[in-house]
Amino acid sequence: MVGHSPPPFFKRGPAPLAKLVFFLVLSLALLVSDLNLRYLEAFRKGLSVLSYPLQMAAATPADFVRNASNYFASLVRLQIENKDLKNKQLQGGERLLRLDQLEQENRRLRALLEARERQPVKSVVAEIMYSAKDPFSRKVILDKGTQAGIEAGQAVVDDLGVIGQITRVFPMQSELTLLTDRDQAIPVMIVRNGLRAVLFGAGNGLMELRYLAANADVQAGDKVVTSGLDGVFLAGLPVATVAKVERDQARTFAGIPCLPAAGVEQYGQVLVLGHREALPSRPPEPEVINKGKGRRARAARD
Structure with a gap:
């Protein structure tokens, strides 16, 4: 090992400022070239297609919670509306039955009044x-x-x-x-x-x-x-x-x-x-009346 220096403990590269300047220049160059040439458009589309499943997977929990809350809220609202509609239907049916019954009674009463007018008694x-x-x-x-x-x-x-x-x-x-x-x-x-x-x-x-x-x-x-x-x-x-x-x-x-x-x-x-009125008694005939008067006159003379 004679004549060799020991290896550095930390490997040193370019200075941080040099790296910063390099990446800034590279970014500006890419922005300017993409703005003029649009060569990164296909890359962005492909990247969006590849990242879409990840986006959907990330949004699934939030969508599930939101859809579940909407579903249960809609279910409760529909049950309340269904109950109200059934009550209104029952009330409407009862009202229709009463109206039908009143109409039938009214029709029978009119028929009775017409029959009453045809009867010769009270x-x-x-x-x-x-x-x-x-x-x-x-x-x-x-x-x-x-x-x-x-x-x-x-x-x-x-x-x-x-x-x-x-x-x-x-x-x-x-x-x-x-x-x-x-x-x-x-x-x-x-x-x-x-x-x-x-x-x-x-x-x-x-x-x-x-x-x-x-x-x-x-x-x-x-x-x-x-x-x-x-x-x-x-x-x-x-x-x-x-x-x-x-x-x-x-x-x-x-x-x-x-x-x-x-x-x-x-x-x-x-x-x-009402009861029928009794017929008047038959009046006596004129001959009977005259005979009766003649008898009374003869009895008076006697």
Whole structure:
């Protein structure tokens, strides 16, 4: 090792100031050349393509947090809006049902008022409140009683025909026995041929013409109206339609079920008809009057 100097402890290069000046000059040269020649444009594009996955990876956590918060906020908002829309839909449906019910009641009331104008007797419009407690009878309670002028025995109709008859009356209410009740009967007449009969309630929503011979002139589809023979129901009011005629040679009478013409067990408004006015007595004939005067005159002379 004689004649050799030891290696330096730190390797020394150019001075720092020289390095600074060199890199400044190089940077300025690159800027000027790129500004004029645009030779670094392709390099920048390639670098942006290579660095795009890194940019997306760096932005993914922030985007995930932002999208998650937006998603949950939108979900809560949609649930609230959906709940509000359902409530509005229910309210609208209920309102439509009420309007439809009011429209139907208004239509029935107009029909009842028109039927009231056609009747030659005084009448009272009443409403059915509820059915009687007896499950084996066809009776309903009306909201009008003696204070409204209703009396027992009055006929009850709607705009289509006869419904029943008032059987009991209270000050504020009255009991209506429907024609379909087993204990209810009404004298009727068949429109086609004028055949008189009695119509009884069958207790199952139907009525039946009873005590007619098996060969009676009755056909399915015949219209049945009141005959007026009982002095309660006005003559000519629609009552029922013959559904079918069951003739059996082994039976004396025919089985004739009938469908009610009116809404006997359906509607809520009815018309209570007043009693018919009694017809004036027939005035005596003139000859009878003259004979009576002659007898009184002879008795006075004697």
